[in-house]
Amino acid sequence: MTSQSKVKIAIIGAGPVGSLCACFMAEYGYDVTIFESRTDIRLMQTTTGRSINLALSERGIKALQFVGLDNILIEELTEPMHGRMIHSTDGHNYSIPYDIFKKKCLYSISRKELNGVLLTKLEKYPNVKLNFSYKLVDIDFSSKKLTFQTVENQQVIILPDIVFGCDGAHSIVRQHMIRLPMFNYSQSYINHGYFEINLPNTKENVLTPGHLHIWPRGTFMLIALPNKDSFWTCTLFMPMDKFPLILESGKEEILSFFNKHFKDFVNLIDPENLIRQVISGKARTLISIKCNPYHVNDSFLLMGDAAHAIVPFYGQGMNAGFEDCTILNQLLNEYDHDLKTVLRMFSLRRIEDAEAISDLALYNYIEMRDLVTRKSFLWRKKIDKILYKWFPQKWIPLHSLVSFTTIGYKQCKLINQWQDQVIFRMLILFSLFIGITLFIVLTSIILK
Amino acid sequence: MTSQSKVKIAIIGAGPVGSLCACFMAEYGYDVTIFESRTDIRLMQTTTGRSINLALSERGIKALQFVGLDNILIEELTEPMHGRMIHSTDGHNYSIPYDIFKKKCLYSISRKELNGVLLTKLEKYPNVKLNFSYKLVDIDFSSKKLTFQTVENQQVIILPDIVFGCDGAHSIVRQHMIRLPMFNYSQSYINHGYFEINLPNTKENVLTPGHLHIWPRGTFMLIALPNKDSFWTCTLFMPMDKFPLILESGKEEILSFFNKHFKDFVNLIDPENLIRQVISGKARTLISIKCNPYHVNDSFLLMGDAAHAIVPFYGQGMNAGFEDCTILNQLLNEYDHDLKTVLRMFSLRRIEDAEAISDLALYNYIEMRDLVTRKSFLWRKKIDKILYKWFPQKWIPLHSLVSFTTIGYKQCKLINQWQDQVIFRMLILFSLFIGITLFIVLTSIILK
Numbered sequence: 100m101t102s103q104s105k106v107k108i109a110i111i112g113a114g115p116v117g118s119l120c121a122c123f124m125a126e127y128g129y130d131v132t133i134f135e136s137r138t139d140i141r142l143m144q145t146t147t148g149r150s151i152n153l154a155l156s157e158r159g160i161k162a163l164q165f166v167g168l169d170n171i172l173i174e175e176l177t178e179p180m181h182g183r184m185i186h187s188t189d190g191h192n193y194s195i196p197y198d199i200f201k202k203k204c205l206y207s208i209s210r211k212e213l214n215g216v217l218l219t220k221l222e223k224y225p226n227v228k229l230n231f232s233y234k235l236v237d238i239d240f241s242s243k244k245l246t247f248q249t250v251e252n253q254q255v256i257i258l259p260d261i262v263f264g265c266d267g268a269h270s271i272v273r274q275h276m277i278r279l280p281m282f283n284y285s286q287s288y289i290n291h292g293y294f295e296i297n298l299p300n301t302k303e304n305v306l307t308p309g310h311l312h313i314w315p316r317g318t319f320m321l322i323a324l325p326n327k328d329s330f331w332t333c334t335l336f337m338p339m340d341k342f343p344l345i346l347e348s349g350k351e352e353i354l355s356f357f358n359k360h361f362k363d364f365v366n367l368i369d370p371e372n373l374i375r376q377v378i379s380g381k382a383r384t385l386i387s388i389k390c391n392p393y394h395v396n397d398s399f400l401l402m403g404d405a406a407h408a409i410v411p412f413y414g415q416g417m418n419a420g421f422e423d424c425t426i427l428n429q430l431l432n433e434y435d436h437d438l439k440t441v442l443r444m445f446s447l448r449r450i451e452d453a454e455a456i457s458d459l460a461l462y463n464y465i466e467m468r469d470l471v472t473r474k475s476f477l478w479r480k481k482i483d484k485i486l487y488k489w490f491p492q493k494w495i496p497l498h499s500l501v502s503f504t505t506i507g508y509k510q511c512k513l514i515n516q517w518q519d520q521v522i523f524r525m526l527i528l529f530s531l532f533i534g535i536t537l538f539i540v541l542t543s544i545i546l547k
Numbered sequence: 548m549t550s551q552s553k554v555k556i557a558i559i560g561a562g563p564v565g566s567l568c569a570c571f572m573a574e575y576g577y578d579v580t581i582f583e584s585r586t587d588i589r590l591m592q593t594t595t596g597r598s599i600n601l602a603l604s605e606r607g608i609k610a611l612q613f614v615g616l617d618n619i620l621i622e623e624l625t626e627p628m629h630g631r632m633i634h635s636t637d638g639h640n641y642s643i644p645y646d647i648f649k650k651k652c653l654y655s656i657s658r659k660e661l662n663g664v665l666l667t668k669l670e671k672y673p674n675v676k677l678n679f680s681y682k683l684v685d686i687d688f689s690s691k692k693l694t695f696q697t698v699e700n701q702q703v704i705i706l707p708d709i710v711f712g713c714d715g716a717h718s719i720v721r722q723h724m725i726r727l728p729m730f731n732y733s734q735s736y737i738n739h740g741y742f743e744i745n746l747p748n749t750k751e752n753v754l755t756p757g758h759l760h761i762w763p764r765g766t767f768m769l770i771a772l773p774n775k776d777s778f779w780t781c782t783l784f785m786p787m788d789k790f791p792l793i794l795e796s797g798k799e800e801i802l803s804f805f806n807k808h809f810k811d812f813v814n815l816i817d818p819e820n821l822i823r824q825v826i827s828g829k830a831r832t833l834i835s836i837k838c839n840p841y842h843v844n845d846s847f848l849l850m851g852d853a854a855h856a857i858v859p860f861y862g863q864g865m866n867a868g869f870e871d872c873t874i875l876n877q878l879l880n881e882y883d884h885d886l887k888t889v890l891r892m893f894s895l896r897r898i899e900d901a902e903a904i905s906d907l908a909l910y911n912y913i914e915m916r917d918l919v920t921r922k923s924f925l926w927r928k929k930i931d932k933i934l935y936k937w938f939p940q941k942w943i944p945l946h947s948l949v950s951f952t953t954i955g956y957k958q959c960k961l962i963n964q965w966q967d968q969v970i971f972r973m974l975i976l977f978s979l980f981i982g983i984t985l986f987i988v989l990t991s992i993i994l995k
Binding site: 285 | 731734735736787
């Protein structure tokens with residue numbers, strides 16, 4: 100019996116981050132129990148309308164490696180996306196590859212499938228216990244007492260040594276932490292929301308595979324992510340106050356809106372199906388969560404969306420959550436499983452990076468819905484491409500830094516700021532050079 | 548029976564803002580019921596250690612005028628403070644008056660006394676009902692159902708038409724609102740805390756009356772506010788991590804700390820009394836709260852600290868809360884008691900001002916504990932004084948704008964920024980003038 104096996108770990112939430120965190124702790128021999136408020140996701144029907152697609156990238160893959168799930172997941176359950184396919188208003192389409200030289204890509208995966216694989220993996224550990232339909236109703240932070248309500252309306256009290264709050268953006272663990280002194284917290288909704296539409300992959304459906312498709316329209320956009328199950332998950336992002344104009348309008352108005360802005364998309368879907376999905380749909384909100392610290396006392400730690408929910412525009416929400424597990428793992432080794440220190444250090448090491456990806460994700464919405472159509476952006480991409488080709492180790496564009504490396508998010512932001520400065524100075528020098536050359540040429544002509 | 552008398556108003560919290568808000572609504576004939584989780588403050592013993600002194604200024608006075616309580620409160624229950632008395636480290640004291648020309652001042656008042664007067668006033672309205680020891684435990688926002696727990700452990704359910712959440716910085720109403728979509732919220736603790744000491748007004752006690760006394764020490768400070776009951780409420784503000792060094796140390800260390808930094812203060816208090824208060828004391832935290840919006844649906848509104856708790860360094864917390872009542876009153880008249888519109892407009896009209904005073908209050912801590920000892924600050928005060936004398940309507944210094952006018956806080960901030968710019972430009976012009984004069988003088992000497 101190792102010393103770890105005596106430590107009782109409670110993990111709140113059996114979503115992707117909670118499940119992966121449980122795998123990590125189980126690998127080290129801890130006595131792990133998971134409590135999930137909902138039923139087993141593997142037994143649930145897929146619900147449309149909620150964000151059901153995730154984009155797995157380097158940080159997520161690295162964390163999955165530790166539990167040996169990276170290859171099987173990528174090979175069997177994902178669809179690669181090598182770049183963005185931009186659908187212009189004039190019907191012209193063009194591809195912006197994510198990583199033209201190193202050929203790296205994002206992997207589109209269904210949240211349900213991914214979560215299912217992790218849960219099935221968990222069931223194989225003898226030191227893990229899974230409890231579904233256990234709703235956390237109370238926490239006493241000083242005595243570490245957790246009170247749950249089961250589906251049979253019974254109260255269950257447990258007294259674990261360590262609690263990981265992995266219960267998502269609307270975390271109950273965090274709801275209790277908010278009342279504690281010196282716990283800094285902010286939740287901010289952006290003024291834009293989203294609404295999902297399933298696009299079946301029929302014979303007539305000719306969306307180019309291997310891409311994340313974007314219809315950027317300035318203040319709003321439609322995107323489409325490929326699925327293994329031969330359909331595309333399409334999401335319409337737009338200002339919240341504009342949704343009623345579509346969702347609550349008549350069939351004619353709905354078709355006219357889609358025809359006006361997403362003509363080639365309408366050609367891919369049965370109009371009746373589109374109208375049915377829109378009429379039965381509901382606009383959903385997008386929230387950013389920031390906390391500081393993530394830990395309470397020596398025994399409670401928030402991870403994943405519970406600690407740092409972000410808007411989905413960088414496809415980094417789950418990757419950042421999975422990276423939390425990698426960081427936790429690093430700290431367990433660095434501090435020789437002294438959990439008290441590990442929890443405290445987790446807050447110190449993680450908060451700045453989480454705030455950086457939160458900002459980057461907000462910025463990326465503007466890039467996706469608007470900048471990708473601008474000449475200045477496409478020129479910047481070209482300069483990036485040339486410098487990346489010449490200095491593949493030194494000049495990595497921002498999107499690649501975030502999606503295809505494990506460099507801290509804050510560092511990615513700083514590197515990008517430095518790149519902006521370098522390009523700005525290069526432009527100044529280039530202008531100077533042109534100016535001086537012109538001066539010399541003109542002077543020599545005049546003096547001749 | 549007026550149409551107002553049919554509208555059932557529930558006010559959560561019988562603190563100063565809840566009580567005043569109830570007075571306003573009672574004046575208009577609404578059917579008002581107040582629910583307070585604690586017992587009647589008038590029956591409670593004064594507890595030391597918690598912030599018990601408030602500085603009443605223009606905005607608070609204006610709101611009290613509406614219910615005819617301004618004069619009686621000022622005359623019978625307050626101690627005027629005409630300026631700040633700065634106690635330097637070298638033992639030298641100097642006064643910085645608040646408003647040298649218009650002779651305006653702040654009024655120090657005990658929170659308990661003020662609250663008591665408002666409650667006694669409330670009891671005289673036939674359309675007001677006061678319930679103490681009613682703890683709000685649940686809110687159903689769609690059905691407007693409020694559930695309370697009484698001191699006898701009974702559940703009481705009420706169904707009001709409108710709910711005002713005036714239950715302070717740790718508001719239960721707000722705790723429930725946090726879970727609603729599109730409710731933006733942030734709570735941030737500053738790294739500094741406070742601890743209170745009572746200084747009896749003995750014969751030997753020679754703190755100059757009519758002042759707010761400050762011992763500014765760079766990263767920390769001691770302040771003293773006068774009380775009607777012949778004692779001073781003294782507050783030590785400092786970084787949270789420094790408190791254990793004092794509060795948990797021995798008698799010698801406590802005396803040595805106060806002797807080192809607040810020599811003249813120690814001379815005013817019995818050392819045994821000081822040590823007793825310090826040893827039994829506890830450092831308290833300081834929080835800033837921001838929400839957006841303040842209202843939910845057509846029937847719930849946060850007011851006072853529940854909506855916008857701020858740090859206490861501008862003495863504006865209660866004044867801003869009382870001003871909320873004035874704004875509410877203006878909107879009731881503007882929109883002819885259409886409460887649905889009034890609640891929505893309250894958010895629109897109030898949020899930016901509340902955020903401005905929150906920022907100003909944070910800034911004022913730096914001014915009080917540090918800047919007041921700097922030459923540059925004192926010079927700026929002198930320039931302000933001259934311009935204020937010459938243009939008493941046009942050039943009102945920031946502190947006077949905030950404390951002695953009812954100009955919106957955001958506007959006060961903007962005026963101050965404009966003043967900074969004017970002074971900066973004047974300095975540039977003055978330097979230019981000196982430079983040119985010197986150049987002319989030197990040239991004429993050389994050419995002679």
